[in-house]
Amino acid sequence: MSDLRTINIIIAGVGGQGNLFSSRLIALAALNKGFYVAVGETYGAAQRGGSVMSHLRIGQKEVGPLIPQHSAHILLGFEPAETLRVGASYLNPQASVIMNTHPIYPAEVLTGQLEYPPTTEIEEKIGKLCSDLWTLDAVELATKTGSPLVMNTVMVGALIGSQLTPLTQNDLEQVISSQIRRLQKVNLEAFKLGFKTVRKVTLAFS
Amino acid sequence: MGYDVMFGKTGNTVLGLGNEAIARGALEAGVQFAAAYPGTPSSEILGNLALVSKGLGIYTEWSTNEKVAFEAATAAAWSGLRALASMKQNGLFVVLDSLINVAFSGHGKGGLVLVVADDPLAHSSTTEGDSRPLGNYSDVVVLEPFTHQQAKDIISYAFDLSEKYGLVVLVRETTRLAQSRAPFTLGEVPHPSRKAVFDHSIPLHNLPRPHIRHAELHTRLEEIRKKEFEKSPWNRYTGPRQPSLLIITSGTGWKYANEATQILSTKGVGILALTTLSPLPEKLILKHLKSAKKVLFLEEIDPYLETQIRSLSAGLSKTATPKFYGKLSGHIPSYGECNIDHAIDAISRIQGIKYTPVSRAYAVKAKEAATLAPRRALTFCPGCPHRAAYYSILQAIKKNKGKGFVTGDIGCYSLGAFYHDIMRSQLSMGAGAGLASGFGNLDQFGLDEPVIAVMGDSTFYHACLPALVNIIYTQSKVTSIIFDNRSTAMTGFQPHPGIGIGATGEKVTTVPIENLLKGIGFTEISVIDPFDIEKSIKAVYKAITATTSHAIVFRRECALITNRRLIKSGEPAPRFIVDTDECIGETCKICSVQFNCPACVWDNETSKARIDGVLCNGCGVCVQICPAKAITGVKR
Numbered sequence: 001m002s003d004l005r006t007i008n009i010i011i012a013g014v015g016g017q018g019n020l021f022s023s024r025l026i027a028l029a030a031l032n033k034g035f036y037v038a039v040g041e042t043y044g045a046a047q048r049g050g051s052v053m054s055h056l057r058i059g060q061k062e063v064g065p066l067i068p069q070h071s072a073h074i075l076l077g078f079e080p081a082e083t084l085r086v087g088a089s090y091l092n093p094q095a096s097v098i099m100n101t102h103p104i105y106p107a108e109v110l111t112g113q114l115e116y117p118p119t120t121e122i123e124e125k126i127g128k129l130c131s132d133l134w135t136l137d138a139v140e141l142a143t144k145t146g147s148p149l150v151m152n153t154v155m156v157g158a159l160i161g162s163q164l165t166p167l168t169q170n171d172l173e174q175v176i177s178s179q180i181r182r183l184q185k186v187n188l189e190a191f192k193l194g195f196k197t198v199r200k201v202t203l204a205f206s
Numbered sequence: 207m208g209y210d211v212m213f214g215k216t217g218n219t220v221l222g223l224g225n226e227a228i229a230r231g232a233l234e235a236g237v238q239f240a241a242a243y244p245g246t247p248s249s250e251i252l253g254n255l256a257l258v259s260k261g262l263g264i265y266t267e268w269s270t271n272e273k274v275a276f277e278a279a280t281a282a283a284w285s286g287l288r289a290l291a292s293m294k295q296n297g298l299f300v301v302l303d304s305l306i307n308v309a310f311s312g313h314g315k316g317g318l319v320l321v322v323a324d325d326p327l328a329h330s331s332t333t334e335g336d337s338r339p340l341g342n343y344s345d346v347v348v349l350e351p352f353t354h355q356q357a358k359d360i361i362s363y364a365f366d367l368s369e370k371y372g373l374v375v376l377v378r379e380t381t382r383l384a385q386s387r388a389p390f391t392l393g394e395v396p397h398p399s400r401k402a403v404f405d406h407s408i409p410l411h412n413l414p415r416p417h418i419r420h421a422e423l424h425t426r427l428e429e430i431r432k433k434e435f436e437k438s439p440w441n442r443y444t445g446p447r448q449p450s451l452l453i454i455t456s457g458t459g460w461k462y463a464n465e466a467t468q469i470l471s472t473k474g475v476g477i478l479a480l481t482t483l484s485p486l487p488e489k490l491i492l493k494h495l496k497s498a499k500k501v502l503f504l505e506e507i508d509p510y511l512e513t514q515i516r517s518l519s520a521g522l523s524k525t526a527t528p529k530f531y532g533k534l535s536g537h538i539p540s541y542g543e544c545n546i547d548h549a550i551d552a553i554s555r556i557q558g559i560k561y562t563p564v565s566r567a568y569a570v571k572a573k574e575a576a577t578l579a580p581r582r583a584l585t586f587c588p589g590c591p592h593r594a595a596y597y598s599i600l601q602a603i604k605k606n607k608g609k610g611f612v613t614g615d616i617g618c619y620s621l622g623a624f625y626h627d628i629m630r631s632q633l634s635m636g637a638g639a640g641l642a643s644g645f646g647n648l649d650q651f652g653l654d655e656p657v658i659a660v661m662g663d664s665t666f667y668h669a670c671l672p673a674l675v676n677i678i679y680t681q682s683k684v685t686s687i688i689f690d691n692r693s694t695a696m697t698g699f700q701p702h703p704g705i706g707i708g709a710t711g712e713k714v715t716t717v718p719i720e721n722l723l724k725g726i727g728f729t730e731i732s733v734i735d736p737f738d739i740e741k742s743i744k745a746v747y748k749a750i751t752a753t754t755s756h757a758i759v760f761r762r763e764c765a766l767i768t769n770r771r772l773i774k775s776g777e778p779a780p781r782f783i784v785d786t787d788e789c790i791g792e793t794c795k796i797c798s799v800q801f802n803c804p805a806c807v808w809d810n811e812t813s814k815a816r817i818d819g820v821l822c823n824g825c826g827v828c829v830q831i832c833p834a835k836a837i838t839g840v841k842r
Contacts, residue, residue, distance in 0.1 A: 014582065024221070024387065027221055027387060028221055031219070031221050031389055036388075036389065037221060037387070037388065037389065038386065038387070038388050039221075039386060039387035039388070040382060040385075040386045041385055041386065042329070049582065049584065049585055049587070049804060050582060050584050051582050062353065062388075062461070063461060063464075063465055064382070064458065064461035064462050064465055064546055065382050065386035065387075065388070065458075065461075066382065066462075066545050066546050066547075067546075068465075068469065068546045068547055068550060068563065069547050069563065070563040070564045070568075070569070070572075071563055081578075081579040081580060081582075082579070082582075084575060084576060084578060084579045085576055085579040087572070087575075087576075088572040088573060088575050088576035089572070089576075091572065092563060092564050092568070093564070093568065105807075106580055106581065106582040106583065107582075107583060107585040107802070107804040108580070108581070108583055109580055110798070110804050110806075110807045110808065110818070111795075111798040111799050111802060111804075111806070111807070111808050112795070112798060112799070112808030112810060113799065114580045114581070115580065116580055117578050117579075117580075121578065122578065122579075125575040125578060126575075128571065128575070129568075129571070129572055129575060148820075
């Protein structure tokens with residue numbers, strides 16, 4: 001495990017899901033709170049349906065943009081297959097995973113050339129690779145607020161609701177209010193919904 | 207865009223990209239002229255400078271290519287201004303001839319700084335290229351920052367050096383600095399008021415005896431090495447006087463070295479982080495070599511420091527020569543990215559430390575689990591005009607009894623390499639047309655297939671023009687196809703000469719593609735909307751079966767730009783549905799498999815096609831290609 005005072009978060013998803021934007025929101029909240037933050041992004045084809053992964057590191061010390069393999073503390077999965085793909089390299093038995101269960105099918109699955117496994121099977125595999133797994137249909141929750149596009153903000157809410165980071169509801173709401181103009185209300189609602197959904201589960205277990 | 211970075215107040219700590227730090231650094235250095243050609247991972251430098259340039263009286267341009275960008279910046283420096291050119295590593299390859307000449311000739315009183323963003327692991331490139339040895343080879347000064355703060359601050363230093371010693375300064379960064387975010391604190395932005403004056407006192411040529419200039423250049427480099435770099439505060443050593451292991455590093459390697467030694471809790475490691483990479487501070491390095499028994503090099507792409515420093519060590523006695531580890535010894539892979547995992551692996555092997563973040567059984571289980579995730583191949587976006595254009599080219603080749611092949615180029619349309627393998631080449635910018643020019647003259651040796659060169663609109667201006675002139679001049683038989691999506695889409699929608707918009711969004715003169723083609727001597731030029739499939743197939747077939755060289759401009763705006771505009775205006779995109787009674791089913795699959803649009807979903811349960819309303823961008827091409835006329839538009 002890397003420096004214990006640094007929290008290693010990975011966001012795994014697909015181009016167009018707002019992965020990079022979410023990592024920036026969380027990073028800004030951490031920066032405002034006086035933490036050192038580093039955000040590394042692996043994309044290449046962010047807008048062309050490819051896999052996108054952000055490495056987000058929050059701590060006291062200046063660290064590099066990349067998380068060592070099997071050293072993530074939290075994996076925030078925006079898409080099931082991507083969560084599994086990334087999890088296999090970065091998870092460890094102590095890690096936590098928060099995952100959106102709504103799949104985005106690769107082009108070859110959509111056109112009937114490849115098969116996408118049942119989400120329950122993916123969940124089972126990931127469950128065996130980590131300490132805790134929270135699952136939620138963030139797209140469905142986002143749709144409730146008025147737009148499926150704010151799925152990413154639901155997930156940010158879920159992350160903060162899990163209390164796995166030193167960041168609070170207020171820290172994130174401030175950043176969302178200052179960074180998002182268009183759809184600000186919808187994003188704040190989405191954040192709250194994700195927060196509450198995971199918070200409820202956390203409380204039930206504690 | 208980095209508004210916080212570019213407009214932020216002095217003293218603010220902001221979270222920004224390495225490229226934004228460099229752009230801000232240029233502002234703080236008082237840059238007055240900046241030119242670039244877009245290329246990941248470098249594009250945000252000029253993009254951000256363009257954002258503030260009008261307000262601060264700075265000139266910015268997206269040049270037609272990197273060589274022109276560098277030459278334009280050289281003119282500004284010659285006239286006394288501080289000038290910057292930025293590019294990715296491939297850009298430096300294009301600039302090299304001019305760069306070496308300017309290194310010899312000097313560039314007047316203004317500072318001239320070249321920022322090059324290298325792309326280890328080729329995340330968004332076709333090769334891995336290292337600008338440090340090229341800078342060294344070109345006799346320019348090379349600096350490489352290792353933090354975001356340094357990336358910003360080093361630009362002022364680079365300009366000071368360039369003006370003091372009359373040398374070009376190349377600042378090298380790599381993807382993990384350029385494209386990662388970290389905090390840095392902003393400095394003051396001056397209001398530069400230098401006037402441009404043509405300097406008649408010095409000529410920018412090396413006549414009559416270039417070798418004399420070469421000698422003078424070496425003298426100045428030697429001076430900068432002694433006076434500046436041997437004692438430069440930009441180079442940093444941390445660790446004991448006699449380290450058990452000395453890590454010599456530049457760029458991102460510094461952070462990886464620090465973290466890896468902490469993770470491994472290895473004691474007594476010294477880290478020498480070098481920022482002044484050419485000329486190297488030889489005395490400083492030798493002093494450290496003498497204090498160490500083992501030396502590991504952590505650097506991005508080529509073993510540049512490793513080879514330079516190993517040759518430097520030839521002057522040491524046998525007992526004073528440490529053992530060297532790095533890419534040459536196989537402790538670090540000789541390709542790809544330098545990352546934290548490679549650093550941990552190398553240090554643990556050298557120091558004899560066992561590092562197992564997870565058990566072997568866990569690692570095996572994880573690897574096995576990953577195989578469940580289906581691969582996610584790159585494809586054109588739904589509604590992408592390139593897919594439609596390639597589809598038509600495929601149909602035309604099919605109609606020509608399968609005869610014909612495509613040479614490709616650099617841009618979004620490079621994904622043609624994955625689209626039924628239609629694109630057969632992708633080398634440097636403009637190389638598709640150059641290759642085609644050669645193929646088109648091989649008929650006398652028996653080559654009996656028509657060659658089709660495809661090129662993007664921005665690429666057309668960048669480097670295709672000389673090859674197209676060659677095609678006409680040598681009477682090569684080529685079908686030249688320009689994929690004009692009205693933008694440099696791949697790198698973030700920068701404008702180009704064909705659309706009448708400049709770097710800051712201002713209206714400028716348009717240089718139409720078809721006018722250039724006409725001027726070159728193409729007599730058969732057609733401009734076609736690639737969404738008109740029938741017309742497109744006809745035009746390509748006619749071109750590849752003709753005896754003369756045809757040019758086709760497939761003109762249709764990038765679907766992402768169209769989409770953004772529709773969202774902004776609130777106007778709905780056209781929608782389509784499949785009549786499942788009409789859909790032929792399993793035996794057809796033209797829309798999903800052949801046309802291969804992600805929005806043309808294959809429904810395994812019904813064995814019929816379905817249009818995914820969320821993914822569909824409304825191009826309507828599927829309506830035209832469905833043989834059963836099963837796809838129709840939906841009225842709103």
